[in-house]
Amino acid sequence: xxxxxxxxxxxxxxxxxxxxxxxxxxxxxxxxxxxxxxxxxxxxxxxxxxxxxxxxxxxxxxxxxxxxxxxxxxxxxxxxxxxxxxxxxxxxxxxxxxxxxxxxxxxxxxxxxxxxxxxxxxxxxxxxxxxxxxxxxxxxxxxxxxxxxxxxxxxxxxxxxxxxxxxxxxxxxxxxxxxxxxxxxxxxxxxxxxxxxxxxxxxxxxxxxxxxxxxxxxxxxxxxxxxxxxxxxxxxxxxxxxxxxxxxxxxxxxxxxxxxxxxxxxxxxxxxxxxxxxxxxxxxxxxxxxxxxxxxxxxxxxxxxxxxxxxxxxxxxxxxxxxxxxxxxxxxxxxxxxxxxxxxxxxxxxxx
Amino acid sequence: xxxxxxxxxxxxxxxxxxxxxxxxxxxxxxxxxxxxxxxxxxxxxxxxxxxxxxxxxxxxxxxxxxxxxxxxxxxxxxxxxxxxxxxxxxxxxxxxxxxxxxxxxxxxxxxxxxxxxxxxxxxxxxxxxxxxxxxxxxxxxxxxxxxxxxxxxxxxxxxxxxxxxxxxxxxxxxxxxxxxxxxxxxxxxxxxxxxxxxxxxxxxxxxxxxxxxxxxxxxxxxxxxxxxxxxxxxxxxxxxxxxxxxxxxxxxxxxxxxxxxxxxxxxxxxxxxxxxxxxxxxxxxxxxxxxxxxxxxxxxxxxxxxxxxxxxxxxxxxxxxxxxxxxxxxxxxxxxxxxxxxxxxxxxxxxxxxxxxxxxxxxxxxxxxxxxxxxxxxxxxxxxxxxxxxxxxxxxxxxx
Numbered sequence: 001x002x003x004x005x006x007x008x009x010x011x012x013x014x015x016x017x018x019x020x021x022x023x024x025x026x027x028x029x030x031x032x033x034x035x036x037x038x039x040x041x042x043x044x045x046x047x048x049x050x051x052x053x054x055x056x057x058x059x060x061x062x063x064x065x066x067x068x069x070x071x072x073x074x075x076x077x078x079x080x081x082x083x084x085x086x087x088x089x090x091x092x093x094x095x096x097x098x099x100x101x102x103x104x105x106x107x108x109x110x111x112x113x114x115x116x117x118x119x120x121x122x123x124x125x126x127x128x129x130x131x132x133x134x135x136x137x138x139x140x141x142x143x144x145x146x147x148x149x150x151x152x153x154x155x156x157x158x159x160x161x162x163x164x165x166x167x168x169x170x171x172x173x174x175x176x177x178x179x180x181x182x183x184x185x186x187x188x189x190x191x192x193x194x195x196x197x198x199x200x201x202x203x204x205x206x207x208x209x210x211x212x213x214x215x216x217x218x219x220x221x222x223x224x225x226x227x228x229x230x231x232x233x234x235x236x237x238x239x240x241x242x243x244x245x246x247x248x249x250x251x252x253x254x255x256x257x258x259x260x261x262x263x264x265x266x267x268x269x270x271x272x273x274x275x276x277x278x279x280x281x282x283x284x285x286x287x288x289x290x291x292x293x294x295x296x297x298x299x300x301x302x303x304x305x306x307x308x309x310x311x312x313x314x315x316x317x318x319x320x321x322x323x324x325x326x327x328x329x330x331x332x333x334x335x336x337x338x339x340x341x342x343x344x345x346x347x348x349x350x351x352x
Numbered sequence: 353x354x355x356x357x358x359x360x361x362x363x364x365x366x367x368x369x370x371x372x373x374x375x376x377x378x379x380x381x382x383x384x385x386x387x388x389x390x391x392x393x394x395x396x397x398x399x400x401x402x403x404x405x406x407x408x409x410x411x412x413x414x415x416x417x418x419x420x421x422x423x424x425x426x427x428x429x430x431x432x433x434x435x436x437x438x439x440x441x442x443x444x445x446x447x448x449x450x451x452x453x454x455x456x457x458x459x460x461x462x463x464x465x466x467x468x469x470x471x472x473x474x475x476x477x478x479x480x481x482x483x484x485x486x487x488x489x490x491x492x493x494x495x496x497x498x499x500x501x502x503x504x505x506x507x508x509x510x511x512x513x514x515x516x517x518x519x520x521x522x523x524x525x526x527x528x529x530x531x532x533x534x535x536x537x538x539x540x541x542x543x544x545x546x547x548x549x550x551x552x553x554x555x556x557x558x559x560x561x562x563x564x565x566x567x568x569x570x571x572x573x574x575x576x577x578x579x580x581x582x583x584x585x586x587x588x589x590x591x592x593x594x595x596x597x598x599x600x601x602x603x604x605x606x607x608x609x610x611x612x613x614x615x616x617x618x619x620x621x622x623x624x625x626x627x628x629x630x631x632x633x634x635x636x637x638x639x640x641x642x643x644x645x646x647x648x649x650x651x652x653x654x655x656x657x658x659x660x661x662x663x664x665x666x667x668x669x670x671x672x673x674x675x676x677x678x679x680x681x682x683x684x685x686x687x688x689x690x691x692x693x694x695x696x697x698x699x700x701x702x703x704x705x706x707x708x709x710x711x712x713x714x715x716x717x718x719x720x721x722x723x724x725x726x727x728x729x730x731x732x733x734x735x736x737x738x739x740x741x742x743x744x745x746x747x748x749x750x751x752x
Contacts, residue, residue: 079607084488086510091546095468098549103395111550112613112740115457116489116510121741124607130624133607133743134518137459138490138508145507152525176476177484232503342494 001155004214004352005222007071009063009165010307011036012207012295013191017066020222021311026294029191032184033175033204034296045126052109053122054089056169059208060119061126064163068127071212071220077159078132079120082146082166084139084299085174086116092173119167132159140339142166143300147228147347154215165210166303175204183297185267194267194293202266205296209303211310217352223313225306226332226348227251233342237277240344244282244336247346259330261288262309264337266297271341278336302337302345309333309349316351357524358589358596359581359749360534361440362692363432366577366679367403371435376696379704380724384678386561386573394545400557402543403575403680418499423460423486424576426495428685429540432578433496436536440582441593448533448588451505453523454493454580455515455539457684460486462544492540505532510684512739513646514605515539517687517747520581521603527585534588538580538688547683548574554613562649562681564674565658565720567711572648575680579689597695601732601750602633608742614652619660621744622646622736626664629734629746639732640670640748642703644690645720646736647674648681657736658716669718670734671725673706687737687745694733694749701728 010016013034015023027037036059041050044062053061060081068076094110112118117135124133132153136146143166150162178184185201188194194203213225227250231243248255261283263275279288295304313330335347365371367385368378378385389397391404405412405428412427413420416434420427433452437443442450463483471479486492493508505526509519516539523537541547551557551574558571589596606628608621615621630637646657661669675693682689693704706720713719731751738744 084490086489094550095465095546096472098545099465099469099472103545103549106549106553108550108553108613111546111553114550115512115740117512117739117741117743118612120511121607121612121743124609124742125612128609130606130609130621132605133511133741134509134522134605135511136507137488137510138493138506139488141490141507145505148531149522149525152529155529156525173471173476177471177481180481181485230505230507232497232506 002224002226003151003154004217004224005211005310006214006218006220007067007212008222008307008310009067010209011038011059011063012304013037013205014294021315022308026192030189032188033170034191036207054087054113056087056089056167057113057119057122060165060167061122063165063208063210064123067210067212068163073161073212075127075129076161076163076212078153078162079123079129080134080146080150080162080164081120082136082142082300083116083119083168084137084142085168086137087114087118088169088171088174090114092171140299140343141230143303144228144230144345150213154213161212161214163210164213165208166300167208168206168298168300170204170206191293195265195290198267198269198272200269202268202292202297205298205301207295207304209307221352222310223349224352226350228347231344234344237274240274241282244278244346251348255282256285258286258332258334260333261286262305262333262335263288263290264292265290266292274338299339302335305335305337306347309335313349313351356586357527357600358584359598359600359695360442360584360589360592360596361436361582362597362695363435363439364579364689364692365405365428365431366682366689367405367575368678370407378678382705382707382724384561384707386680392543392545392548394548396548396552400559401561401573403573404543405576418495422495423463423492424542425456425460425462425540426492428542428576428578429454429492429496430499433500433536433580436580436582437500442534442582442588449504450502450534451526451532452493452497452500452502453507453519453535453537455509455519455684456489456492456541457510457512457515458544458546459489459492461546462542465545511743512741513683514687514737514739514743514745515684517737517745518605520687520691520747521605521745523583524600524603527583533585535583536580537583538691539684540578541576541682541684543574543576556650558649561708562677563708564647564649564677564706565654565713566709567713569649569651569654571650573680575682577679577682577685577689579685579692581691581695596752598698598749598751600747602629602748604628604632605745608744610742613740615656615738617656619656621742622657622738623660623663625744625746626660626734629748633748635732637665638668640734641730642697642733643670643672644693644733644735645672645674646738647676649676655715657738658713662716671703671721673704673720675704677707690735691747694735697730697733698749698751701730702726703728
């Protein structure tokens, strides 16, 4: 069953909220921490409410509201969020106060806003949306399993349209800690050259990418979302290959039917080997492009990839930053991403 | 789509027992698990009662085969998931696709708290990374999935206090859509200083054992534990060596859209969740024999939930009770634990008592069941789970 992406809202380290394509002027960073370019929130959210919201809540809510506006839907039938880390800023704030004040003189605000479902709940509260509301919090599968839930709701006709998004933030605390795990490169010259000299680690990223997914097509649609799957801790390259072939098989497709492979290459030499492998085997004939130099690496970055794929299909053009594959109509984009070599996922996007 | 989803196995650990048999005994003996804090190193010890699991991390590690230095949330999860898995007897069946859909609210926060004190003391340079490596909710789930050897689908849901009702709900739909054949679904949460202090700032913790649905109720007691059910497709149910407990016949999720932490006075979200779950199961309110209430014991929840029940069931009320009077409120685990209670209620014909209820709520025309009842005809059980963020979910379990 084909499902349709009618609207999007994307806040990322690139200037992506507003235009329905990647701007030709890309934001360049020379640090290993890419932060979202935040819009003037007062254009989307009541100023009184903005003051109470943490950054991740603002990003999630603003991306959602923009997405609904674009789709021309006031109140969706369901709201589903994927977030690996949830509301880190409020979690860190409450933890810090709790430790420093030795559990005394604490206030509830940060605690209330620390729960992982806060973003989905705030959107429901703003819209007075009584519909289905769910939040998936599974690391590199957070967005993908949220998407599976949305697709099932639409197939069941429990909902005819679903607001679905992936959102994660970096905070000073989380950046310090994840850096100590060796997830990021010590320094970089430019995010735009992320793939030129492979070395250990990636660059930290964040963002909020929301979609209005419908079971009926409309003239506004960006693209169709045909399928999504996850595979957990594949034991070797062969298992990855098998999973990809099986996924395409289920869609009655051959690798050559894919026009563009959108890879989750992160600049980490070890983690990127699997992309080399699938490009040199299954997808030898298929041009491949990357996206993490634009948004950085984070567990729900695949939501950014879905936005990019949708925009490319809608606009039928490849922005100049990408190596120019043979010029033809883009029918299908396959997104293949993995997070920390643990969470692998595939999403198939096609032209309407 | 496949029609029916069966409950083939159950597993539970809470303050009233380390397994299903101990849990049933505690219900029959009317022995609650609520008492003074002994495990958490907190200033609230001796003041706020909680419902602790009576096993140390070392003991849980020995019982589960997991390391003792990981989050207690993962250790509790493994205890209950393993019991459910063994109870279902599906582990030797080859050729089926199996998933693990878990839920929790704060991941490995118990260990993050240890890390954070050191992290702040050393100007963000110190703190043992081993204590924060499983901070993420999903990481806790993976520790257990890996130990169980499940990898076809692994995910985690977090919608505050309705988290594990939603994981059961999602697991059942994965089976109905033919994506999986078997799903272990439920949730887990250990007591942490983070949640204890958080709820304390909201001033909704009772400093005595809680009294859900009592006119003079004064808040909730936090608890810890884990509860899982093994959901199977009809195809799997047919080849199992023994009967399943019941089916999951209805489920619904709605949002109250009223306030970040408080429930609406008319219980709109919970009303919608119950009403739609009934609609989905094809049942009438009169078909429900027992309601396992969300029943936290806070002034706000109980009147909101009670009003929603009145709107839907008046004037014929089924038996109902809040088992949180035994287990405390186990947050992300509560929906999973209470699903286990529903399955046991149907299999053994039991109604669990609502303890310490002395004064009927004036605003409501009904009173929950105060006694442990055996040999009841329990065909359909409605289980409610409502949470912060307005997340309301109801599940219906039905006899085979």
